[in-house]
Amino acid sequence: MKFVLIPDSFKGTLSSTQICEIVTGRIEKHFPGSEIVSIPVADGGEGSVDAFITAVGGEKISKKVKNPYFEDMDSYYGLIENGQTAVIEMASCAGLPLVEGREDPSRTTTYGVGQLMMAAARRGVKKIIVGLGGSSTNDGACGAAAACGAKFFDADQREFVPVGGTLSDIKSIDLSGMNQALKNVEIVAMCDIDNPMYGPAGAAYIFGPQKGADEKMVSELDQGLVNLAGVIEKTIGKDISQFPGSGAAGAMGAGMIAFWSAELQMGIQTVLDTVNFDDLILDVDYIITGEGKLDSQSLRGKVVIGIAGRAKKQKKHVIAVVGGADDNEIREVYDMGVTAVFPINRLPQDFSVSRKYSKENLAYTADNILRLIKSKM
The missing domain is CATH 3.90.1510.10 (Glycerate kinase, domain 2)
Known part of the structure; x- marks a missing residue:
């Protein structure tokens, strides 16, 4: 299978590169031998x-x-x-x-x-x-x-x-x-x-x-x-x-x-143009993206929506793994090209607590997404 990983960072918890590394580890466990393309997202700031x-x-x-x-x-x-x-x-x-x-x-x-x-x-x-x-x-x-x-x-x-x-x-x-x-x-x-x-x-x-x-x-x-x-x-x-x-x-x-x-x-449009994203996903099975919080600001064309818009033209599956999501504000994302949204937090904890377990929570969520994919094959 082919996966393209292109997440934004989870501000204050995980960098884009760390997210790519964690998800890559889970993919290699469930789908050994898969082609994995990691694209850390740059937002214009430091890094x-x-x-x-x-x-x-x-x-x-x-x-x-x-x-x-x-x-x-x-x-x-x-x-x-x-x-x-x-x-x-x-x-x-x-x-x-x-x-x-x-x-x-x-x-x-x-x-x-x-x-x-x-x-x-x-x-x-x-x-x-x-x-x-x-x-x-x-x-x-x-x-x-x-x-x-x-x-x-x-x-x-x-x-x-x-x-x-x-x-x-x-x-x-x-x-x-x-x-x-x-x-x-x-x-x-x-x-x-x-x-x-x-x-x-x-x-x-x-x-x-x-x-x-x-x-x-x-x-x-x-x-x-x-x-x-x-x-x-x-x-x-x-x-x-x-x-x-x-x-x-x-x-x-x-x-x-x-x-x-x-x-x-x-x-995100600059990044997508630079990495030739449209060609890169021609034969992709799943695109995994994400950001710290999916809300109304996200709908204005930030990372997840920018990626989903391009992927939708090719009818590709886009999975958004996020720190949190405001359901009342993001209903439109599904019409904009996002296949499914998975928040990583497993327990009702304050951010000051949950942020300490971001790596574990992300790995656990990615593991379950991949188990679901595998079960449908």
């Missing part, structure tokens, strides 16, 4: 580069860049598809863990992300995938753009590299110096949220507090994004502030569109 390399092969390239406070640090990006595609996770040089104990989105930068993009482009890649997740920033990608040759000027025509707290000082942007190495590179940003650039549902108000912003700073950051959106509109002739996902990663989503004409794409 995305490793996930892509594990899924399709490739190499990790080290690069010294600037961290969120413009200090030198060792970072990396991935090269896959015979060096034709680069994978960058912005968390690797602009991530929240890098500023632990000194969180301040009014001062942090995405400059290092731009340096990674330039390094990849100079290697001759045809495509760059940028994961927008886990950022400590709120600079609208201005730092990254500056690293790629964009120039930002204040009211006195002085050039500067904007950070979250100085976006309001931007009066004009010159994109004519953007490095030519990136000109013919396809750029895709992995983005799983649809928040606008600013406003009550925007980057500052929704994500600023978890990055260290108090109420006053949130308001100031939001005003900075309003100003940036206006200057961008004057520069490129397009208002991108309400574009779904423009508020991702401190409005990095907006900057990706404005400065690089990038496509914002749901992370």
Whole structure:
């Protein structure tokens, strides 16, 4: 038999790779000799580069860049598809863990992300995938753009590299110096949220507090994004502030569109395209996927639904193994291509208790699913 394993992580308990390993062990017990294809899912945050390399092969390239406070640090990006595609996770040089104990989105930068993009482009890649997740920033990608040759000027025509707290000082942007190495590179940003650039549902108000912003700073950051959106509109002739996902990663989503004409794409769709999923499942018997909690958010195109949509076109069986499921919110999943949903928790326990037994519970659930499959053969 052929199985394709492509689960999202169970946040706070099991990584996507761990889930693949546990389920693989159960399959090998019940269906020895089966073909098992494991595809750890990358969501754009920390671990995305490793996930892509594990899924399709490739190499990790080290690069010294600037961290969120413009200090030198060792970072990396991935090269896959015979060096034709680069994978960058912005968390690797602009991530929240890098500023632990000194969180301040009014001062942090995405400059290092731009340096990674330039390094990849100079290697001759045809495509760059940028994961927008886990950022400590709120600079609208201005730092990254500056690293790629964009120039930002204040009211006195002085050039500067904007950070979250100085976006309001931007009066004009010159994109004519953007490095030519990136000109013919396809750029895709992995983005799983649809928040606008600013406003009550925007980057500052929704994500600023978890990055260290108090109420006053949130308001100031939001005003900075309003100003940036206006200057961008004057520069490129397009208002991108309400574009779904423009508020991702401190409005990095907006900057990706404005400065690089990038496509914002749901992370799972990026993964599926990269691993040639549609061809991979042509002869598959079962696809096993899953995520920590299946709820109304899942229906917006995240991992399980993204996979089910592709599989449904080929009438393939999709089994979702999940940490928990809200039955009232997920009835639609069966019409969207999911064959069956199996929560792993066996006893009525609080998450603080059950999380300690996630490995055992997952193995037990996978074992029973496979026993059922075997009984029907």
